[in-house]
Amino acid sequence: MIAAPASGQGKTSVTCGLARLHARAGRRVQVFKCGPDFLDPQWLALASGQPVDNLDLWINGEADLRTRLCHASESNEVILIEGVMGLFDGEPSAADLAQMLGVPVLAVVDASAMAQTFGALVHGLRHYQGGLKWAGALANRVTSDGHAHALQASVTAGHEDPLHAGWLGALRWDAAFALPERHLGLTAASELPDATARLDAMADALALTPLGQLDFVEWQRWAVRFDMPAEAPPETPKLLAGRTVAVAQDAAFCFIYPANLATLGALGARVMAFSPLADHALPPCDAVWLPGGYPELHVESLARLQRTRHGLAAHVAAGKPLWAECGGMMPLFEGLTLGDGRRHPMWSLLPGEVTMQPRLAALGSQQWDTPHGALRGHSFHYSTVDTSHPPAAQTQPARRFGRPEAVYRHGALQASYFHAWFASSPKATAHLFLPEAA
Missing domain, CATH: 3.40.50.300 (P-loop containing nucleotide triphosphate hydrolases)
Structure with missing residues (x-):
């Protein structure tokens, strides 16, 4: 080490x-x-x-x-x-x-x-x-x-x-x-x-x-010897078999654990990458993941998007799941204001405004107790959200003085500053990408 x-x-x-x-x-x-x-x-x-x-x-x-x-x-x-x-x-x-x-x-x-x-x-x-x-x-x-x-x-x-x-x-x-x-x-x-x-x-x-x-x-x-744990991890159920998950991957959406992609694969999902920054049309898919990244560094490009924006809006309107975390959530609101005070219109899939802060707004490990299992992860962000939309749930901080993170839900869209470690609960992960009735 x-x-x-x-x-x-x-x-x-x-x-x-x-x-x-x-x-x-x-x-x-x-x-x-x-x-x-x-x-x-x-x-x-x-x-x-x-x-x-x-x-x-x-x-x-x-x-x-x-x-x-x-x-x-x-x-x-x-x-x-x-x-x-x-x-x-x-x-x-x-x-x-x-x-x-x-x-x-x-x-x-x-x-x-x-x-x-x-x-x-x-x-x-x-x-x-x-x-x-x-x-x-x-x-x-x-x-x-x-x-x-x-x-x-x-x-x-x-x-x-x-x-x-x-x-x-x-x-x-x-x-x-x-x-x-x-x-x-x-x-x-x-x-x-x-x-x-x-x-x-x-x-x-x-x-x-x-x-x-x-x-x-x-x-x-x-030299160190690493042995398997005494109790082998359970086999991952193929809850996403036959389903395609489109994952945003470019300079604005680049905070992706390789282990999370591996978990989606173990759940049986087919993963397809697309680039919002390139204004790609949303590929044919059953669900979308917008991971974190640096939307604030590419805000002018993101404000101009047409195909990606309209594709995501149509996807959600059709009742298909969309999971957005941290930087992936920020463009979903109506506007993003940078540190210099300039506001840029965003995609308006959620009501409210995102504002960059001069100091760290939140940092720490978090757990989201979903109806399908506890997802663990963390939050780390320099922006805040001002919205009239009530949270559907909240994460629980692992530390005594930590602050919970809101989880927003609007139809099939779920979003939070919370970065999930998918392997902590494959079942809960699968339900991020399944219709509510599944």
């Missing part, structure tokens, strides 16, 4: 670099992301060449994540798990996940504004929670050779072998492998034409560190 004392330390860059380094050496690498996240996995998938699933003890449940790791271990030589926030942040934390699985932790620390205190920080990360396996520490954003020597000495004092002491090297900051950010996190990998070059630059930099120079035999010191 690649973890850190806080967000913004360089976990994603280092995880991508390690995945790229091993993949270039011809090894099969599977990467997972700890916690709910859509953007980091896009970079991790590009680096490893494989889709990236999320691991969250509360959202997935232990049996689900053990099953995913066991399957991954059967066909891969390297498994990397990128942590979330700080190593001990959250309940459960990345450290809790690492300890439960017996996975050793590599700490990435932004050392740009420290010297000997680096050793104290690493010592605290290593020993704060008893029973945590430790791989070592990597200093990030180091400014000079002298700086690197001081950082190394703070970790290795009294040890003849730096590697045994847990010193895995230092990385200089380099714009060549920087990953740009915006308000919801990293910029999507698909938006940068030089994304692969950035990953290669990070892999090249890691190759010069003690961590990057370990041969694969030396990596065996961190």
Whole structure:
């Protein structure tokens, strides 16, 4: 597990670099992301060449994540798990996940504004929670050779072998492998034409560190065995057999867990992609999923849509199910007002207005207790909705101080800021895409 004392330390860059380094050496690498996240996995998938699933003890449940790791271990030589926030942040934390699985932790620390205190920080990360396996520490954003020597000495004092002491090297900051950010996190990998070059630059930099120079035999010191859970997960019923689900997939609607598409497939659905940004006509389908994304970055294009908009309106008028979550819900209202105060007319499938906020409006794990089972997931958004339409239901926050999210229903249309993890309840998921009487 690649973890850190806080967000913004360089976990994603280092995880991508390690995945790229091993993949270039011809090894099969599977990467997972700890916690709910859509953007980091896009970079991790590009680096490893494989889709990236999320691991969250509360959202997935232990049996689900053990099953995913066991399957991954059967066909891969390297498994990397990128942590979330700080190593001990959250309940459960990345450290809790690492300890439960017996996975050793590599700490990435932004050392740009420290010297000997680096050793104290690493010592605290290593020993704060008893029973945590430790791989070592990597200093990030180091400014000079002298700086690197001081950082190394703070970790290795009294040890003849730096590697045994847990010193895995230092990385200089380099714009060549920087990953740009915006308000919801990293910029999507698909938006940068030089994304692969950035990953290669990070892999090249890691190759010069003690961590990057370990041969694969030396990596065996961190070997972990993943077994299937004692109770095998139940077989997914084919509740969507013979049904086609159209899924919006483009730069405006790109927050899609690969595991959610896999769940739809396991339910028997045929999945067809379409692009609202390209103003595609809605393909022949039985149900529609509008996933989250960045509608606010493409609001002018979305306001001009004709074929997609009219196709969705006709779909709902015909009584066919439409499930829209977060960014997929925002264009369904009458208007979307950006942070600069400009209002853009939207699709008017729901009454009300959406307004972008200067600060995060909601964040946290959520559970929706549907009539067909409990769906778990999360919310994370910078906009708010003002509507006269009463919610048909509300999610329940997992944390004591969290806020519930409204679930709106208008005929066959259901929408919420809630991002669902479909595998948490395949039966409840199926009923998002089935007529009400089904």
